[in-house]
Amino acid sequence: xxxxxxxxxxxxxxxxxxxxxxxxxxxxxxxxxxxxxxxxxxxxxxxxxxxxxxxxxxxxxxxxxxxxxxxxxxxxxxxxxxxxxxxxxxxxxxxxxxxxxxxxxxxxxxxxxxx
Amino acid sequence: xxxxxxxxxxxxxxxxxxxxxxxxxxxxxxxxxxxxxxxxxxxxxxxxxxxxxxxxxxxxxxxxxxxxxxxxxxxxxxxxxxxxxxxxxxxxxxxxxxxxxxxxxxxxxxxxxx
Numbered sequence: 225x226x227x228x229x230x231x232x233x234x235x236x237x238x239x240x241x242x243x244x245x246x247x248x249x250x251x252x253x254x255x256x257x258x259x260x261x262x263x264x265x266x267x268x269x270x271x272x273x274x275x276x277x278x279x280x281x282x283x284x285x286x287x288x289x290x291x292x293x294x295x296x297x298x299x300x301x302x303x304x305x306x307x308x309x310x311x312x313x314x315x316x317x318x319x320x321x322x323x324x325x326x327x328x329x330x331x332x333x334x335x336x337x338x339x
Numbered sequence: 340x341x342x343x344x345x346x347x348x349x350x351x352x353x354x355x356x357x358x359x360x361x362x363x364x365x366x367x368x369x370x371x372x373x374x375x376x377x378x379x380x381x382x383x384x385x386x387x388x389x390x391x392x393x394x395x396x397x398x399x400x401x402x403x404x405x406x407x408x409x410x411x412x413x414x415x416x417x418x419x420x421x422x423x424x425x426x427x428x429x430x431x432x433x434x435x436x437x438x439x440x441x442x443x444x445x446x447x448x449x450x451x452x453x
Contacts, residue, residue, distance in 0.1 A: 228382075257440070266345075266428045266443030267383065280440060315382055326371050326432050328441060330382035 226250070228331030230316050236337045237306055245301045245334045249318030256299050257317040257328060258291055267315055267330075273299060274321075306338045342366060343431050345444025352451050358416040360447045362429035365410065369431040373441070374403065374414050377426045386427075387414070419451045 229248045237243050249256050255274050259267035269283040275296040284290070288306075293299040303310055313335050317328040345362045352358045362372075373388035389396045389403040389412065396403045402415040416423055426448050430441040 264446070266430070266446050267441070268443070269440040272440060283440065326439060326441070327373070327385055327388070329385065330375075332382050 228316055228318050228329055230314075230331040230334050232334060233332060234335045234337075236339060239307060239338055240305055242302065242304045243306055243336065245303075245314050245336070247299045247301070247316030247318075247331060249297065249299070249316070250320075250329060253318035253320050253329075254296070255319040255321050255328075256293055257319070258299070258301050259315045259317065259330075261313045261315055261333070263313075270301070270314075303336075306336075308338050311336055311338045341445070342442040343429055343444045345429050345447060347447060348445070349448045350450070352419045352449065354419065354421060354451055354453050356419050356451075358414075358419045358423070358449055358451070360414045360427055360429070360449070361411065362413065362444050363409075363411045364431055364442075366431070366433060367410070368433040369442075371432045372403070372405065372412050373430050374401075375428045375430065375443075377428065377446075383428060416449075419449075421451045421453050424449055424451050 231246045257272040258270040261267045271281040271291050273293040276293050288304045291301045313333045315333045317330045319328045343364050374386045375383035376386045377383045387398050387401050389405050391407050400417045405412045426446045428446045429444045432439050432441050
C-alpha cells in the first residue's frame with residue numbers, strides 16, 4: 225500500500241512569507257507526527273496528533289509554528305513569517321499504534337529553504 | 340540535552356564484517372527502542388525495535404542487544420554488505436510504547452567496503 229506522502233517535496237520561500245507543508249499519512253493510521261531534521265542530525269520532534277487531537281506540541285520552536293489535522297487524516301504544518309533558521313527538512317510520520325508498539329513510518333520529507 | 344547518545348559518528352567496515360553501533364540513555368521511563376535506517380534522499384525507515392523486557396532481538400542479519408541496568412542498547416549487523424551502507428539512528432520513546440514522540444540519536448554513517 226501507499227506510504228506516507230508529503231508535499232511539496234521542495235519549497236523555496238523568501239524570509240517573512242508564510243508556508244504550509246502537507247502530510248498524508250498511511251491510510252488508517254491514527255497517530256501523525258511532525259519532525260524536523262537538520263543535515264547530519266537525527267529527526268527532532270515538533271508535534272503529534274491522535275486522530276484530530278493535538279496531543280503534544282512541546283517541540284514547536286515558537287508561536288510562528290502551528291499544525292492541524294482537522295479530519296484526523298491529512299495534516300498541515302504552517303510556519304508564519306519564515307526566517308532563515310527555519311530552513312531544514314521537515315518530516316512527517318504516522319503510526320497505527322496497534323500491537324502495543326510505537327512503530328512510526330516516515331515520509332520523504334519537505335526540504336524548506338528560506339532565502 | 341541529547342536524550343539518546345549514539346556512537347560512533349561514522350563507521351567503516353569491510354564486507355562480511357560485523358558492524359556495531361551503540362546508544363545510551365538516562366531516562367528510565369524509556370520503554371521502546373527502535374532503530375532506523377536512512378539512505379541518502381530518503382526518509383528514515385524502521386529497521387528493528389526492542390522493548391526492555393527482553394535482552395536481545397534478532398531479525399535476519401540485524402540484532403539489538405539491550406542492557407537495562409547499564410541503560411545501553413546496540414545494533415549489530417552481521418555479514419555486513421555494501422547495500423547496508425546508510426545512516427543508522429537509534430531512538431527511544433516513553434509513552435507506554437504505544438504512542439508519543441521518539442527521541443533520536445545523532446546518527447551513525449556506516450560505509451561497508453566491498
